[in-house]
Amino acid sequence: MTSRTHDVYADWRALLDRASFIELGARARAVALLDTGTARELCGPFDRIESPWLEPQGVVPESDDGVIVVKGRLDGRPAVVIAVEQAFRGGGVGEVSGAKIAAALSLAAGDNRDGTPTAAILLLETGGVRLEEANLGLATVAEVCSALLELRPLQPVIGVIAGALGCFGGMSIAAGLCTRLIMTREGRLGLDGPQVIESEAGAAEFDASDHPLIWSIDGGTQRTGTALADTLVLDDVTAIRSAVIDAVAQGVPAEHRSQRLGELRAHLHAVDPADPPEPSGLAAAWATASPQEGDAQ
Amino acid sequence: MPDLTRGTPVRTLNYEFPADRPPARRAHTGVVGSGDLEVLVTPEPAPVARVRVRTSVDGFDTVWRTVLERFFARHRVAGNFELNDFGATPGVVTLRLRQAIEESRT
Amino acid sequence: MSRGRKWTGALADGDVAAVIPSVITADLTLGGDTARLVAVVPDPDSPYRRARAGEVGLAEGLSLAEAVTRVVTEDARLPDERRRPVIAVVDVPSQAYGRLEELLGIHHALAVATDAYVTARTAGHPVIALIVGTALSGGFLAHGAQAGQILALDDPGVVIHAMHKEAAAKVTRRTIEELDELGRRILPLSYAVADWAQLGLCDELLDVQDAGDPTPEDVQKVKAALAAAVGRARQGPRDLSGRLTSPSARHTRAASRRVHEALAAQWR
Numbered sequence: 001m002t003s004r005t006h007d008v009y010a011d012w013r014a015l016l017d018r019a020s021f022i023e024l025g026a027r028a029r030a031v032a033l034l035d036t037g038t039a040r041e042l043c044g045p046f047d048r049i050e051s052p053w054l055e056p057q058g059v060v061p062e063s064d065d066g067v068i069v070v071k072g073r074l075d076g077r078p079a080v081v082i083a084v085e086q087a088f089r090g091g092g093v094g095e096v097s098g099a100k101i102a103a104a105l106s107l108a109a110g111d112n113r114d115g116t117p118t119a120a121i122l123l124l125e126t127g128g129v130r131l132e133e134a135n136l137g138l139a140t141v142a143e144v145c146s147a148l149l150e151l152r153p154l155q156p157v158i159g160v161i162a163g164a165l166g167c168f169g170g171m172s173i174a175a176g177l178c179t180r181l182i183m184t185r186e187g188r189l190g191l192d193g194p195q196v197i198e199s200e201a202g203a204a205e206f207d208a209s210d211h212p213l214i215w216s217i218d219g220g221t222q223r224t225g226t227a228l229a230d231t232l233v234l235d236d237v238t239a240i241r242s243a244v245i246d247a248v249a250q251g252v253p254a255e256h257r258s259q260r261l262g263e264l265r266a267h268l269h270a271v272d273p274a275d276p277p278e279p280s281g282l283a284a285a286w287a288t289a290s291p292q293e294g295d296a297q
Numbered sequence: 298m299p300d301l302t303r304g305t306p307v308r309t310l311n312y313e314f315p316a317d318r319p320p321a322r323r324a325h326t327g328v329v330g331s332g333d334l335e336v337l338v339t340p341e342p343a344p345v346a347r348v349r350v351r352t353s354v355d356g357f358d359t360v361w362r363t364v365l366e367r368f369f370a371r372h373r374v375a376g377n378f379e380l381n382d383f384g385a386t387p388g389v390v391t392l393r394l395r396q397a398i399e400e401s402r403t
Numbered sequence: 404m405s406r407g408r409k410w411t412g413a414l415a416d417g418d419v420a421a422v423i424p425s426v427i428t429a430d431l432t433l434g435g436d437t438a439r440l441v442a443v444v445p446d447p448d449s450p451y452r453r454a455r456a457g458e459v460g461l462a463e464g465l466s467l468a469e470a471v472t473r474v475v476t477e478d479a480r481l482p483d484e485r486r487r488p489v490i491a492v493v494d495v496p497s498q499a500y501g502r503l504e505e506l507l508g509i510h511h512a513l514a515v516a517t518d519a520y521v522t523a524r525t526a527g528h529p530v531i532a533l534i535v536g537t538a539l540s541g542g543f544l545a546h547g548a549q550a551g552q553i554l555a556l557d558d559p560g561v562v563i564h565a566m567h568k569e570a571a572a573k574v575t576r577r578t579i580e581e582l583d584e585l586g587r588r589i590l591p592l593s594y595a596v597a598d599w600a601q602l603g604l605c606d607e608l609l610d611v612q613d614a615g616d617p618t619p620e621d622v623q624k625v626k627a628a629l630a631a632a633v634g635r636a637r638q639g640p641r642d643l644s645g646r647l648t649s650p651s652a653r654h655t656r657a658a659s660r661r662v663h664e665a666l667a668a669q670w671r
Binding site: 025044045046055058059060061062063085087088 | 325333352379
């Protein structure tokens with residue numbers, strides 16, 4: 001797994017010339033990744049498949065329920081981009097938005113079985129299950145994970161976490177299942193956000209106002225540095241598109257991150273829960289931990 | 298994050314304004330995010346702009362009427378306009394409507 | 404003793420083994436099948452102090468994956484119809500909320516468990532969830548939510564939800580009473596297992612005499628239900644499409660069904 005954490009931010013010219021990816025809306029982000037003129041949105045706003053659960057709770061629904069599905073070509077190859085709109089309900093996944101993600105992944109898997117190799121790109125700016133749809137959000141997140149694993153042996157499923165909202169909750173599990181994960185330095189990945197942990201366990205456990213601490217644990221630099229994500233990129237449309245193209249071109253690996261039980265076992269053994277390393281020391285602690293038996297199944 | 302609107306039901310406001318310029322095609326702008334709104338425009342053969350606003354912010358019916366009246370007096374674009382609002386200011390409403398009719402022409 | 408441990412012990416043919424103190428397994432004969440029971444239970448001595456009350460934490464995610472993967476590996480050469488059922492006995496208060504957990508990537512540990520369950524289901528193992536207690540949030544996603552068949556005890560102690568009630572009340576700034584009232588109006592928000600059973604996710608709701616301490620009749624009844632669920636799982640789809648076709652799903656999940664139909668129609 002390549003981890004390109006070096007020098008990305010030293011290139012000041014790129015930094016000054018960049019076109020921010022995360023400042024685009026989800027639809028524009030999805031279209032920006034695909035080859036020019038090839039994007040076609042499915043189940044778009046004019047299909048008006050809204051969440052049926054929001055209006056009765058006094059919440060105005062959105063015509064696309066905050067998930068954009070766009071088919072097209074990526075570097076000439078068929079691909080579907082599925083983008084979560086973080087501005088709508090904090091990127092929370094509900095019944096309709098979750099069903100859109102799961103159905104698109106399943107349909108891509110069907111294409112592959114029918115001889116059209118279709119890759120999937122997930123733009124994961126999401127707080128996880130949408131609380132206003134609680135149990136149906138939870139159900140659809142499970143369906144997303146299942147559909148992702150249906151596609152993953154056939155074609156790469158590439159996750160991108162670009163923005164500061166990050167990818168949390170149940171959708172972080174989906175991120176963990178992706179073939180490869182691309183993050184920016186601003187992006188965050190974790191199961192429970194700092195506020196949730198502080199609320200459950202107190203500020204001594206996790207101080208949600210301590211931003212350096214949060215990014216040192218959940219941030220893209222840390223997650224790529226510890227191989228929980230694969231590629232660190234600048235928040236720039238061209239850089240992210242080329243990272244996505246590279247990640248797809250690498251194809252389907254023999255073993256995926258979420259199948260490497262021996263590696264996880266070694267990583268857990270390498271850390272004493274009573275005396276864990278500082279976040280900055282974790283990569284070193286894990287680098288010396290060697291997987292034991294169990295990975296070559 | 299949930300429940301900024303607790304206790305307030307979604308209100309649906311309907312308006313009609315005279316119009317004579319049909320939009321070429323349907324268009325979509327904006328997002329139902331804090332301080333913003335989503336606008337969907339679909340062509341309408343009749344010389345009228347039919348506007349449906351859904352909002353969870355209470356007590357702004359007169360403001361909506363004024364903002365929309367002013368916009369459609371100036372632009373006179375016929376069509377069905379669906380506005381899904383999340384507390385947008387009059388400036389943002391006008392901006393999104395203008396983007397929507399521009400997109401519907403191109 | 405936790406409900407998860409009680410039910411695992413009561414259903415087991417013989418001894419209950421521990422992968423780690425908080426993840427236990429046992430065998431259960433169901434007709435011609437020998438099913439593997441897997442449960443997460445409290446371990447007050449766990450070195451992970453945020454995962455001592457039966458939460459699914461880092462070690463639990465890994466151990467669940469190991470337990471399930473072991474069954475898949477051992478049965479890999481068997482014909483599909485002889486691959487053993489895996490029964491997740493579910494009684495999990497949540498995932499483990501902690502700084503250490505986030506540092507070491509608990510989302511990854513839960514992904515590993517999720518992957519193992521999906522792999523088993525896809526390989527033809529009937530994967531059944533038996534919810535005997537709480538099935539909350541990320542804990543349930545990693546242990547139970549990937550089952551092809553979900554059974555739950557019809558008991559007030561059975562709670563299936565995205566977030567436990569106290570936290571939901573805090574986040575939404577509502578009282579517990581207001582949450583209950585809202586749950587009566589909005590089905591997916593309800594904390595009542597009978598309401599959850601209408602979402603299309605429940606394959607059978609089981610009425611037992613004592614959900615906290617099963618009687619011999621309870622055990623017989625649940626065994627029969629598990630055997631029937633194994634039979635349905637062997638006949639049914641290996642993906643989760645069955646969750647959208649049940650009579651209750653046709654009603655409750657009409658929007659999901661519309662999405663699947665519209666997306667398929669527009670796909671080409």
